[in-house]
Amino acid sequence: MELVNNPAEVPEAELFTGGHDGCRGCGAALAVRQAMKALGPRTIISIPASCMATIGGSGLSTAWQVPFYHSLFECAPAVASGIRAALDVQGIEDVNVVSWAGDAGTADIGFQSLTGAAERQENIIHVCYDNETYMNTGGQAGSVTPYLATTPDTPAGKPTPRKDMLAIMAAHHPAYLATASVAYPLDLIQKFQRATGIQGFRYIHILAPCFKGWGIREDQTVQLARLAVECGLWQLYEEVDGRRRLTVIPEHRVPVRDYLRLQGRFRNMDEGAVAALQAAVDRSWQGVQS
């Protein structure tokens, strides 16, 4: 497979078009636009309740240029598994079947169907677009909301740490696992290209900031997604057969403070909490590099 190596090689066709219903600066819409460049027209999407379920069109029009199935909150991977089975019965092998869920549809409400599909090694791609909060229902905290982030139901800051979904999904021994970021579109597109060339269960987790939930400006989505990588908090890597490879290595890691201070949701973090997070990131980064 020829991987795209520069912007000029990215397909021009838009399979998730402009005119969608997302907010300006929506990281989720950016993520799906980039991913569709690799997935291509032979793709069927299953999406549970989420911002993404409505962004693509909730009236008589749609931004999707591929078949799109709006599933219940709990079951996008199960629906994708069924779609794959129906294609298999017909001998249709050249279609990417994708369950595309937010962090709630992945880590919380949709987790039972996700873990089932992963354990069965269903021949699908599950994508988590992660804005670290339940934006479709008002921005409530979920299990991947970061420690001390303020939300409408954790006004003093979330009292528990973020669930490590990458570790949980790695424990399912997927055929392919990767992290991605909307600030690194070539890296993201290449990972979807690699995923489409592999059979079996594949999992891609994309950091996709939401300006409303994060307390940033609409035009800071990509800046914050990039800072998350540059400070080492969001590591970009892929795993094939359990072997991890970093795909982006920041030349000089910036302090996590630079990432936190731009976001209103971390206004309650004191100096001690920032220092503790910095130390945790440093330990984690050393572990990835070793």
Ligand code: SF4
């Ligand atoms: S609330 Fe956030 S995730 Fe939802 S459409 Fe708006 S920017 Fe996107």
